[in-house]
Amino acid sequence: MDTTPHERTRILLHDPTLRDGHHAVGHQLDADQLRAYATAANAAGVSVVEVGHGNGLGASSLQIGRARLDDATMLTTVREALTFSRMGVFMAPGWGTSKDLAAAVHHGADVVRIAAHCTEADVTERHLGVVRDLRAEAQGVLLMSHMASPGELAEQCALMVKFGAQAVGIMDSAGHYLPGDVTERVHAIADVVDVPVIFHGHNNLGLAVANSLAAVDAGASVIDATAGGFGAGAGNTQLEVLVAVLERCGVETDISLREILAAADVAAERLMKAPPAIDSIAVASGLAGVFSGFKRPVLQTARTEGIDPIDLFLALGERQVVAGQEDLISDVARQLKAATR
Structure with missing residues (x-):
């Protein structure tokens, strides 16, 4: 990792603690827990706070787990707590529908991510168009991205941009990547799109922060991370650690380190039964x-x-x-x- 100051002065950190973190507790966060963390993240200056069932809008089900709260209640609760941060939601076609998207924007969602398996970006066309029509920010992300080559991922991301995505990127859904894998893929995507590139890491092999730094060096400008790494299995990229490391590297995030450390304490005390561990x-x-x-x-x-x-x-x-x-x-x-x- 190049620790000299970057020419790119700012990285946007997207915080899915209240969505991806939901996997770690069987989607059972209550309104008080949502409100407490959203308030803390907002105070820290987090750009986007993402909320919802772990699998996104419309995903609460017997097959993968019913959430304690319905989508409308989760969105309304978090929206009321955010005075600075934008609110984000996530949807995978097949779980959610255009009706779910309209309801989410109605309840105050500013940023909407449409997700697809890494080789199936074509399924995002309709819903990215719906998000644009709703005047929310439309983003497209590819899941299980280790299953596709850098060139394939670049083609799929370019397709989502064609469909209207205003940012595109990849999720290391299984925590499978090494930093070199991330570098190759983000470079390939950044070379063919003219919108911000997203990277979302998981920590199964202990490399989530390192992989996120590799993504930044390769041209990603939107990085996902959760408080305390709150998430399924070994968890996600740890937000407060990433903020500190980026600060050391001379990369601006516009997040208060002291306040994001406080938000991590809120997550540890209010959201987690136990901290994520690499078992x-x-x-x-x-x-x-x-x-x-x-x-x-x-x-x-x-x-x-x-x-x-x-x-x-x-x-x-x-x-x-x-x-x-x-x-x-x-x-x-x-x-x-x-x-x-």
């Missing part, structure tokens, strides 16, 4: 390239079937299972159990 399961998930949000169902299924959860993660990785395919966990577990017998 054996998180490492297996990262190496296998499997979505970190699978940790809970994998552990439960492995216990039920009497198999090693690490073997189950590796098998899921071989099959390139992605978020939304949670029903395959039991099938793969039974196949492993039968093979063992």
Whole structure:
């Protein structure tokens, strides 16, 4: 990492603590918890505070978990707490609909991210157009991006820009990347688009901050991070650490370090049952390239079937299972159990 001051003086830090962090607690945050963290993040000067079910608008379901609060209540609660920060939401077509987008903007969403699997950007066309029509900021992100080459990701991001995305980028949904992987992909994307590039890291291999720095050096200008790394499995890029490191590197974030440290304390005290940790399961998930949000169902299924959860993660990785395919966990577990017998 080049620690000399960057020519690019500002990086926008996008905070999905109240959305991606929701995975870590089974989507069960209550209104008081949402309000407490949103107030703290707002005081710190966070640019965008993202809120919702861990899988986004319309995703609360029996298959992947019902949220304690409905989307409208979550959005209204956070919107009332934000006097400076913009409010963000996330939606994956198939979970959410255009009706959900309209409702989110009605409840005060300023930034709307439309997500797609890394090779399926074409599914974002309709909803990116809807967001633009609603006059919110439209962004497009590619999930499980390690499953595609740098060139493929660049093509998919360029397609989303064509559809109306005002920022595009990649999510390391499984915490699989090394810094060099990030550099190659962000460079490739930045070379073909004329909008801000987004990077969203996970910490399965302990590299989320390093990968985020690599993204900044390669041309990303929107970086995702959560308070205390609050998120599924080993968690996300740790926001307060990233702010401090960027400050040392001479990169402006417009976030108060002292206040974001206070916000991290609020998250630790009010949101987390336990801080994220890189345990054996998180490492297996990262190496296998499997979505970190699978940790809970994998552990439960492995216990039920009497198999090693690490073997189950590796098998899921071989099959390139992605978020939304949670029903395959039991099938793969039974196949492993039968093979063992």
